[in-house]
Amino acid sequence: MSADPxxxxxxxxxxPTRRDxxxxxxxGDATVGELADPYDVTVQAVSKHLKxxxxxxxxxxxxxxxxxxxxxxxxxxxxxxxxxxxxRRQAEERxxxxxxxxxxxxxxxxxxxxxxxxxxGATP
Amino acid sequence: MSADPxxxxxxxxxxPTRRDxxxxxxxGDATVGELADPYDVTVQAVSKHLKxxxxxxxxxxxxxxxxxxxxxxxxxxxxxxxxxxxxRRQAEERxxxxxxxxxxxxxxxxxxxxxxxxxxGATP
DNA sequence: GGTGTCTTCAACCAAGTGGTTGAAGAACAG
DNA sequence: CTGTTCTTCAACCACTTGGTTGAAGACACC
Numbered sequence: 663m664s665a666d667p668x669x670x671x672x673x674x675x676x677x678p679t680r681r682d683x684x685x686x687x688x689x690g691d692a693t694v695g696e697l698a699d700p701y702d703v704t705v706q707a708v709s710k711h712l713k714x715x716x717x718x719x720x721x722x723x724x725x726x727x728x729x730x731x732x733x734x735x736x737x738x739x740x741x742x743x744x745x746x747x748x749x750r751r752q753a754e755e756r757x758x759x760x761x762x763x764x765x766x767x768x769x770x771x772x773x774x775x776x777x778x779x780x781x782x783g784a785t786p
Numbered sequence: 787m788s789a790d791p792x793x794x795x796x797x798x799x800x801x802p803t804r805r806d807x808x809x810x811x812x813x814g815d816a817t818v819g820e821l822a823d824p825y826d827v828t829v830q831a832v833s834k835h836l837k838x839x840x841x842x843x844x845x846x847x848x849x850x851x852x853x854x855x856x857x858x859x860x861x862x863x864x865x866x867x868x869x870x871x872x873x874r875r876q877a878e879e880r881x882x883x884x885x886x887x888x889x890x891x892x893x894x895x896x897x898x899x900x901x902x903x904x905x906x907g908a909t910p
Numbered sequence: 911g912g913t914g915t916c917t918t919c920a921a922c923c924a925a926g927t928g929g930t931t932g933a934a935g936a937a938c939a940g
Numbered sequence: 941c942t943g944t945t946c947t948t949c950a951a952c953c954a955c956t957t958g959g960t961t962g963a964a965g966a967c968a969c970c
Contacts, residue, residue, distance in 0.1 A: 665802075666802060668802075668805070669800050669801065669802055669805075672796050672797075672799045672800035673796075673797070673800035675796045676793050676796035676797035676800055677793065677957095677958085678789075678790060678792075678793055679958095681792070681793075681869070684873060685873055687877075688873050688876035688877045688880060689876070689880070690880070693916080693917090694916075694917060694918090695915090695916065695917080703958090703959070703960090704959080704960070704961085705916085705917075705918095706917085706918075706919090706959085706960080706961085707958070707959055707960080709917065709918060709919095710918095710957090710958070710959085711958085713918095714957095725966095727916090727966090727967060727968065728915070728916050728917070728965095728966055728967040728968070729915095729916065729917080729967095730916085730917065730918090734877055736873075736874050736877035736878060736881070739870050739873075739874045742866070742870055743867070743870055743871075743874075745805070746863050746866055746867055746870075747867075749808060749809055749812050749860075749863075750860050750863045750867075752812035752813070753811075753812045753858050753860040754860060756812060756813065756814065757860075801927095801928085803928095817946080817947090818946075818947060818948090819945095819946065819947085827928090827929070827930090828929080828930070828931085829946085829947075829948095830929085830930080830931085830947090830948075830949090831928070831929055831930080833947065833948060833949095834927090834928075834929085834948095835928085837948090838927095851936090851937060851938065851946090852935095852936055852937040852938070852945065852946050852947070853937095853945095853946065853947080854946080854947065854948090
């Protein structure tokens with residue numbers, strides 16, 4: 663488990679069962695048995711999923727007698743959101759600049775070698 | 787390859803090399819060789835990474851002579867952002883309600899602790 | 911004490927992943 | 941046509957992963 667935190671979070675959410683578990687936990691804490699109930703896999707498999715989510719910092723477990731209630735930790739979402747937003751902003755910024763260049767460019771110019779591909783369009 | 791789109795996107799970004807490739811592509815399109823240059827892996831390995839990113843819809847490839855410039859598709863980010871924001875909002879909403887319950891209790895301590903863990907679940 | 915319930919640990923297995931090397935396609939330069 | 945360059949395809953390997961079954965820990969209840 664020597665991956666960086668961001669990789670762990672993305673990897674943890676790459677599984678639909680684990681995403682579903684996270685979604686269910688937004689409505690309240692739950693035990694392993696309760697979480698395993700709606701799926702047709704064994705409780706051990708769900709316990710493994712929870713370990714992945716816990717290693718990623720997405721959930722935490724406390725102790726309540728012999729039960730281990732699972733609790734959602736929403737703060738780790740910020741890690742992803744920050745990464746996503748950062749690069750999306752950069753990408754959109756770049757598209758905006760490219761649009762400006764195209765808009766102010768007279769049609770008899772070809773200043774840069776065409777390693778750039780401005781013609782495919784379809785950029786929203 | 788038969789995973790749902792959200793799983794493909796999360797899985798694609800779970801690798802630091804692929805995240806780095808995405809980051810580099812925000813500054814402009816690049817060829818496979820250019821992208822492979824800073825890493826000490828073979829070009830074939832980077833080509834595989836690009837296939838994963840392409841299957842996830844994060845990049846697209848065009849044709850420019852014998853080169854295949856790689857282009858970042860920022861729209862797929864929205865898929866992730868929507869999923870994250872949806873459940874984060876639900877989680878925060880639930881915490882807020884929990885906070886209200888705690889606040890109306892007679893013994894109010896520590897109005898805003900940064901990493902508060904207010905109990906493990908509903909009151910028994 | 912013993913028994914039952916909830917959870918995890920251990921060993922195992924099929925399938926996937928990230929990496930390699932080697933060969934093959936695709937398109938330009940001579 | 942012959943090379944050269946850029947890229948991908950194919951086979952292979954070590955390692956991880958998501959699943960199973962079976963046994964063991966932890967704790968309440970009798």
